[in-house]
Amino acid sequence: VPGSLTVVGTGIRFGVHLTPEARGALTRAGRVLHLVSDPVAREWLETLRPDAQSLDTLYAPGKERAKTYREIVEAILEPVRAGYDVCAAFYGHPGVFVSPSHEAIRQAKAAGYPAVMLPGISAEDCLFADLGLDPGTKGCQSYEATDFLVAARAVEPAALLILWQVGVVNERSHVVETDPQRLAELRDRLLELYPEDHEAIVYEASPYPVGDAIVVRTSLARLCDAGVTPASTLVVPPRPSSRDPVARR
Amino acid sequence: VATVQHGFSGFLVRLANEPDLLDEYADDRSALMEREGVAPLDRDAIMTGNLRRIRARVRREHPDVDDFKVIMEPEPGEPKPEPPEPKPEPEPHPT
Numbered sequence: 588v589p590g591s592l593t594v595v596g597t598g599i600r601f602g603v604h605l606t607p608e609a610r611g612a613l614t615r616a617g618r619v620l621h622l623v624s625d626p627v628a629r630e631w632l633e634t635l636r637p638d639a640q641s642l643d644t645l646y647a648p649g650k651e652r653a654k655t656y657r658e659i660v661e662a663i664l665e666p667v668r669a670g671y672d673v674c675a676a677f678y679g680h681p682g683v684f685v686s687p688s689h690e691a692i693r694q695a696k697a698a699g700y701p702a703v704m705l706p707g708i709s710a711e712d713c714l715f716a717d718l719g720l721d722p723g724t725k726g727c728q729s730y731e732a733t734d735f736l737v738a739a740r741a742v743e744p745a746a747l748l749i750l751w752q753v754g755v756v757n758e759r760s761h762v763v764e765t766d767p768q769r770l771a772e773l774r775d776r777l778l779e780l781y782p783e784d785h786e787a788i789v790y791e792a793s794p795y796p797v798g799d800a801i802v803v804r805t806s807l808a809r810l811c812d813a814g815v816t817p818a819s820t821l822v823v824p825p826r827p828s829s830r831d832p833v834a835r836r
Numbered sequence: 837v838a839t840v841q842h843g844f845s846g847f848l849v850r851l852a853n854e855p856d857l858l859d860e861y862a863d864d865r866s867a868l869m870e871r872e873g874v875a876p877l878d879r880d881a882i883m884t885g886n887l888r889r890i891r892a893r894v895r896r897e898h899p900d901v902d903d904f905k906v907i908m909e910p911e912p913g914e915p916k917p918e919p920p921e922p923k924p925e926p927e928p929h930p931t
Contacts, residue, residue: 601852602849602851602852624904626845626894627845627849627898630845630846631848631849634853648903652909653909659907684907685907685908686908686909688907731908731910733910734910751908752908754904761903761905793887793890795887796848796858797848797851797885798882798885798886798890799885799886800887801887817904818904
């Protein structure tokens with residue numbers, strides 16, 4: 588069957604995080620569709636493929652994201668069905684916190700088209716590097732913030748906790764700014780598990796080849812004053828356990 | 837590279853596409869930016885490393901785009917788990 592799908596990640600810092608195999612897939616493809624995180628990243632991608640089609644026009648303030656994601660899947664699969672070798676590029680890792688990439692691959696395979704995903708550098712990779720944290724030290728829990736809140740996920744407070752998409756917690760539509768009331772619901776849930784003065788780190792990696800990450804260290808009680816945006820990730824360091832040598836003193 | 841890039845965005849795109857330029861940036865970013873004609877306010881923003889300041893300079897060239905697009909929706913409809921049954925107190929050992 589003519590037509591194929593390759594899904595790639597561009598990494599977080601555009602250009603400098605692109606792997607050679609992802610670059611090859613982008614340059615070889617018959618059609619390129621992309622969703623990158625910044626207008627300059629889009630300019631950069633279009634230097635590699637001036638004919639690339641951006642998917643960000645499918646977003647609109649107030650529009651349900653689930654609908655946008657279904658449209659992204661369809662936009663990717665349409666040229667595959669027309670016989671093109673399609674490359675779909677997403678910022679970060681294309682399989683980490685990206686719903687339509689997995690769905691597009693599932694549907695392409697089900698229809699008999701070759702479909703693969705190539706990994707990229709994720710926001711989590713940048714987070715561990717920028718914050719000097721190792722998920723192996725005490726373990727690491729990683730949840731999407733809405734899922735964490737709605738499904739009341741279990742937490743081991745003695746391990747690292749990372750919550751993604753905190754700036755759009757409990758929000759099903761595309762928004763430009765974080766709703767402080769929804770963020771307060773998340774804070775209140777965390778305060779059931781941790782003391783008020785427990786550290787919270789609001790993090791955002793730089794999408795540019797230059798610049799430092801945004802790192803705001805605050806307390807859980809003051810989370811709503813920490814400048815959370817839709818691009819923010821929340822890191823909650825481990826709570827000292829009674830088995831830690833320091834805590835036992 | 838398909839198009840010639842201009843302005844602050846163009847400088848960032850060139851850094852992303854040209855490894856030799858990135859090496860020069862790592863060696864002496866101030867001298868490189870001066871040579872490349874990066875505007876003084878853009879240079880100042882980069883020298884601070886402050887992402888908010890760098891983004892604010894980028895936004896001057898892209899005033900129409902100012903939102904971050906998340907690409908993930910958790911699966912809906914999963915009920916909250918029932919709270920665990922309280923464990924019975926252990927029987928005291930006879931002494």
